[in-house]
Amino acid sequence: MSGKKYTMLEVVNATLKEEMRRDDKVIYMGECIAGSAVGWASGVYEEFGANRVIETGLVENTMVAAGIGMAERGYRPIIDPMMADFLTPAYAAMTVAGRNRLMHGGKMQIPMVIFTTMGGYLGLGPEHSGTPETMVMHMPGLKLAVPSCVNDARGLLKSAIRDNNPVVYFLHRRLIGDKGFLSEDDSPIPFGVADIKREGTDITVVATGFQVSLCLSVAEKLAPHGISVEVIDPRTLVPLDIDTVIKSVKKTNRALVVDEDFITCGPGAEIAMQIMEHAFDWLDEPIKRIGGKGVVPATSADRFALPQPQEIADAITSLVGAERVSVDIASGARLFNY
Secondary structure (H helix, E strand, O other), X not given: OOOOEEEHHHHHHHHHXXXXXXOOOEEEEEOOOOOOOOOOOOOHHHHHOOOOEEEOOOOHHHHHHHHHHHHHOOOEEEEEEEEHHHHHHHHHHHHHHHHHHXXXXXXXXXXXXXXXXXXXXXXXXXXXXXXXHHHHHOOOOOEEEOOOOHHHHHHXXXXXXXXXXXXXXXXXXXXXXXXXXXXXXXXXXXXOOOEEEEOOOXXXXXXXXXXXXXXXXXXXXXXXXXXXXXEEEOOEEEOOOHHHHHHHHHHHOOEEEEEEEEOOOOHHHHHHHHHXXXXXXXXXXXXXXXXXXXXXXXXXXXXHHOOOHHHHHHHHHHHHOOOOOOOOOOOOOOOOOO
């Protein structure tokens, strides 16, 4: 493991350059990338030039449709609409991306990545705080990666770029400036393999994206009170490694699912239902879900619309039959620190 900590931004930027050097068919295309508005493409245009780094303008459906055509002709485009909130206009093209390979019996390869940021907690308002994971999960043929730490960000991005299927890669905005150690193993991380971020015996908490960080912080606060929390990060929602989750639930006999997308019909509902289907007889308590409240976060009101650390702690103590523990953990109100 490296002795230096790296930010998500640094890791994604380095991985992007590494993959573009490894394969000259990798193309980076999207909004505000030549000027590096978010920072992913810093130095990429200078190294690879206008033929491989393409500024598209604000045309989400067109850029995804163009990416499909490029992918079908042997290129590996990375499409960057900058914000997951902006993918709504691209719904039609994304549907085509997912279905084309299926409709052709797998004979057609569509190796493209839709790479963008998602999530709230930064006070960026209704237009820049969405977590539309469910939209992607409802499109057959698309894979969905949601990294929560620097190692997963690197490994999952490599797998996404090298996959012959269309992949949507959502990186939480609140994690962009977060730092972590990189392991010496820089191999691609296979899709459909969950990671147990913290082992425990009293309750299984399944979390995604930034919620993994919140749940790990809560678990650390609860440990001195004798509550042992196991935290599982699926890393990819499509494909979903439900087997690792079920194995954990059979050990702890309790489950909490925490995801930032809307709680109604969201990823948390799907994971909770699969736990019910496969591990009902092992549950000592009903499954609890925590998610977005189904309202659009106002600029200064993320805390009312999105999962909060105390809410997570209260759900855990309720499920394990323990007294309420007050946790003092900041969840947001920090702008990008890159």
